[in-house]
Amino acid sequence: MSEIPPDLRGRRDRDPFWVAVNAFFNGLQRVRSLRTPVIPYVRPVDRTLTLIVQEARRAATDVVALRLAAPDGGVLPAWQPGCHLDLLLPSGRRRQYSLCGDPADRRSYRIAVRRLPAGGGGSVEVHEELVEGRTVRVQGPRNAFPFLARESYLFLAGGIGITPILPMVQAADRLGAGWRLVYTGRSRDTLPFLDELPHDRVVVRTDDEHGVPDCAGLLEETASGAAVYCCGPAPMIDAVRAAFVPDGGSTLHYERFAPAPIVDGRPFQVELARSGVTVDVPADRSALDAIREAVPTVAYSCRQGFCGTCRAGVLAGDVDQRAPSDPAPGTMLPCVSRARGGRLTLDL
Structure with a gap:
């Protein structure tokens, strides 16, 4: 008579050593699952x-x-x-x-x-x-241009730069703060929303009536500790920044409608991998401007490194990141950032 098998299916009993090893690793996995939280899938919100x-x-x-x-x-x-x-x-x-x-x-x-x-x-x-x-x-x-609560304000608006300033003026008025607005432009007919401003607290200075404004003079009556908000053409903002003295805790806040001039750039080349085109970027121009001459359809918006619309993948080269916010890894914003060396290759 043959030997009776260990079980009805003819299998041997499991080796106790491997049973213990298997139990150990199963227990270790359960402990890890308790320590590592399950991150649920978050559906992106389309705003x-x-x-x-x-x-x-x-x-x-x-x-x-x-x-x-x-x-x-x-x-x-x-x-x-x-x-x-x-x-x-x-x-x-x-x-x-x-x-x-x-x-x-x-x-x-x-x-x-x-x-x-x-x-x-x-x-x-x-x-x-x-x-x-x-x-x-x-x-x-x-x-990107937050309005801070202060006891006094000086608002400087140049032409279409009145658009972010107008709600600030109204907010300052509701706060009961002291404020003054200097509104500049080429002529009165070029100044939008002039009829919505209280004339007793607004100084209008147009080029055809008063000449080009002296920004240092506009800042002379700034109250101690006041917040100065400025929006307008790039030359106006640059002049205000140069003339502003933070006396008595006063602060300067500004928003540009055009990119700041490039004053410390060096020439370099950008190879566009998808199109196989290489463009030269002069020292005084942005990579975006040079790229747009070769690829007019490249997307862009603010041209100041804020919005991220022109973001491009970097395939080769060392980037001089000049964006106000940290860029995504392996990318650059060609509207402001440049090459540290002589050449970049972008996924464009």
Whole structure:
């Protein structure tokens, strides 16, 4: 008679040593699962809104003011003075425009755009395409120019630079703070929203009546500890920055509508891997400007390193990162950043 098998299926008993090893590792895995929290999948939030142009009116020479609202008249996301919207234009261009309405109005957003025929085409598209009844996609509001609570303010606005300043003036008035606004421009007909400002606290200085303003003179009456907010053309901001003295705790806050001039750049080359084109970047121009001459469709918006629209992958080369915020690894913002060496290769 043959030997009876260890079990009915003819299998041997498991080796006690391997049983113990298996139990040990199973227990270790359970302990690790308790210590390591399970991170649930987070679905990305799409903050794009589709709005309708409720009103389009002339606010000054070559300036159109648009009032945007939800198609169903619903409540819009809240915003604070200094916020802007990203407009996703029908052409695919992305442009940023300051909100210049009343933050208490949750049913509409107001922006104002000056037509710049020699610009990148965004302002012309806004003037010609965003007529009343047209829909447009936007993202935001976002704030890169925050308004701080202070006891006194000096506001300096140059032309279309009144757009972020106007809600700040209204907020300062509601706070009961002391404030003064100096509003500059080429002529009175080029100054939008002049009729919405209280004339007793606003000084209007136009080039045709008073000549080009002396920014040091504009700052002479700044109250001790005041917050100075400035928005306008790049030469105006540069002059204000050069003349500003932080006396008595006063602070300077500014927002540019154009990129700052490049004063310490060195020439380099950028190879565009997808198109196989190599472009030369002069010392006084941005990589973005040089790239756009070869690839006009490259996306961009603020040109100051804030929005990230022009972000490109870096395939080779050492980058001199000059963006105000930390870039994503292996990328650069060619609107402001440059090469440390003589050549970069980008995924464009």
